[in-house]
Amino acid sequence: MSPSLLAAALLAASPAAPADPALDGAVARARATLAARHGEVERPRIERGLTQMRSLWRPSDGDAAAFEAFAVANFVPGGAPLEELLHRCEEALEQIDGAVVEVNRALSRHAQLDIGPMVEVDRLLAAIDFGAHEVDDLFDAKIGFAALLNFPLTTLEERLARGESWSRQQWAGVRLAGRFARRVPAEVNQRIARAQAESDLYIADYNVFMHHVVAGDASRPVRLFPMGMRLLSHWNLRDQIKADYATGKQGLERQRAIQKVMERIVTQTIPAAVVNDPGVDWDPWANQVRPAPPGTVEGAAKGAARVDPAREPDTRYARILADFRAVRLADPWSPMAPTYVARKFDIEREIPEARAVALFREILDSPLVPRVAKVIEQRLGRKLEPFDVWYDGFRPRSRFKEADLDAMTRKRYPTVESFQRDVPAILERLGFSPEKARWLAERIAVDPARGSGHALGAARRGDKPHLRTRVGKDGMDYKGYNIDIHELGHNVEQVFSLYGVDSTLLQGVPNTAFTEALAFVFQGRDLEVLGLGGPDATERRLLALNDLWATFEIAGVALVDMGMWRWMYQHPEATPAELREATLGIARDVWNTHCAGIFGVRDVPLLAIYSHMVNSFLYLPDYPIGHLIAAQIEEQVRKAGRLGPEFERMATFGSVTPDLWMKHATGEPVSTRPLLRAAEQALAAMTQ
Secondary structure (H helix, E strand, O other): OOHHHHHHHHHHHOOOOOOOHHHHHHHHHHHHHHHHHHOHHHHHHHHHHHHHHHHHOOHHHOOHHHHHHHHHHHOOOOOHHHHHHHHHHHHHHHHHHHHHHHHHHHHOHHHHEOOOOOOHHHHHHHOOOOOOOHHHHHHHOOHHHHHHHHOOOOOHHHHHHHHHHOOHHHHHHHHHHHOOOOOOOHHHHHHHHHHHHHHHHHHHOOEEEHHHEEEOOOOOOEEOOOOOOEEEOOHHHHHHHHHHHHOHHHHHHHHHHHHHHHHHHHHOOOEHHHOOOOOEEEEOOOOEEEEOOOOOOOOOOOOOOOOOOOEOOOHHHHHHHHHHHHHHOOHHHOOOOOOHHHHHHHHHHOOOHHHHHHHHHHHHOOOHHHHHHHHHHHHHOOOOOHHHHHOOOOOHHHHOOHHHHHHHHHHHOOOHHHHHHHHHHHHHHOOOOHHHHHHHHOOOEEEEEOOOOEEEOOOOEOEOOEEEEOOEOOEOOHHHHHHHHHHHHHHHHHHHHHHOOOOHHHOOOOOHHHHHHHHHHHHOOHHHHOOOOOOOHHHHHHHHHHHHHHHHHHHHHHHHHHHHHHHHHHOOOOOHHHHHHHHHHHHHHHHHHHOHHHHOOOOOOHHHOOOHHHHOOOOOOHHHHHHHHHHHHHHHHHHHOOOHHHHHHHHOOOOOOHHHHHHHHHOOOOOOHHHHHHHHHHHHHHOO
């Protein structure tokens, strides 16, 4: 789309730009004045800037005379004056963004951190978004209009076609204008923040006490899991399936039990009394609940003579609908991307949805996947079962017992503070110089998480990204450690892409998939960090198979997430029950299309278990894209023979388009080829 066509489309689609002959006259007069003052060479910029500014001007911003006066006074010609304007905006926005992140982090501290019991006001504070009014304030102060008047709004097609020829300054200008492409009212942003906070709280406290997941009758219940094992859905449930490949026959029984638990969660047939209560025994096969007998209860159970067997009342799907209805309020204010799906792909990911689907299907339908499945069956000595979609036996840690790894990590990291102290040493073991490791560690803070571990970035130089970790009373178990190494990868990227980028208007990476990919690179070296050695040639081949299998699994999950969001847009008035049935149908269809032929079982709903579907708003497609990017990065790191310097070189390039970033990092655009090539070579070597 040409600049003039883009501007016309913006003007036609914007709810903030009603017909106003007086304002149109002001645009014409400002155009003539500016062209006479700055010459014909600036006319294209003048035309574009005035139309961009007009598309978001509201009556509350001033009358036609105010529009004309502002435009004439604030248009800046190219060259040094434009560079200075860009630099001033960069400085100011870094401070504003940084303040928003820091205040929001402080307000949500008691809700997100495990630093004592929550009180009711903590939920209210966590729901506040200090930046909800930021865009409004910047437009009210006319900063947004100054940016739109002087820097170009661009379509995804334009960025993909022309971005490679742009200078870093041009890219910074594009990112500056892009911040003001939408003028979403503050009350809408606050509604979105409230939905996010409520979904986060729902997920952060969704635990199942596994000692109370039993089989058999009440007189002789079979308990498969140790006392005190509390698993958060879905992360810990999935990771326990992975861990139990190293625990023999009992592990298989546990995996089958967890699969049934997952199915009950996604179908919402799980009894509400089971969630987060260690005083309830539950047989997930019969779906029966009863009070746990004395001597089996951990902590402060609710305690009751009988247990209400009623199922959870579609709360999972009610929360998803609340998320959808909140973000949909921004649709009318987003003329360049009028649905949340479009905003996620065209604005945030800058990868067209159709291209993402094509990449996922290249993996899901690859003839290499059934070959990998046969290798897994040979290694297991049995036919695959649906939970084997999370098979983890290719990884080197499968040669270690989970209990031994737990003992090692608990001894090394008995507290959050002990992990914080070890960050410089961890980074050295990952390949950073001692000086760089210390520099990075000084800019990363570690906190105790109430929910799952996660990384929270900073937005102002001088602030620190935060790593939130979940450490038990007896220390950090291996699953938590593995997550923390992943999250540390996010933090290191966040430090480099804030402190190392040449303009903070370009801070970050192209999209979430890239930070996930860089975090995967860290996570894949967790055993080396523990001093257990890196993979040999055989183990590297197995890791290539693991990467393909993991990408196959999460690509299916991503299609379910995308399908659910498309369905909600087609059925905006749906009830939670209707969404539940639709989501289960989508999950079963994806399974039947891409998995049933491999597993020999149809109509499995497991791909809908991910908690991200509830609290992360169409986040899941970032993971398979991240796996593809990680494979490309790993290939480049192997060629270079060093992780630390390559990681820094890549992470400091900034938030340009994905293919441009990847060409800088590896020489090629985003592709499935390195991942599939590594798996094919591994399979060939294993059959020789």
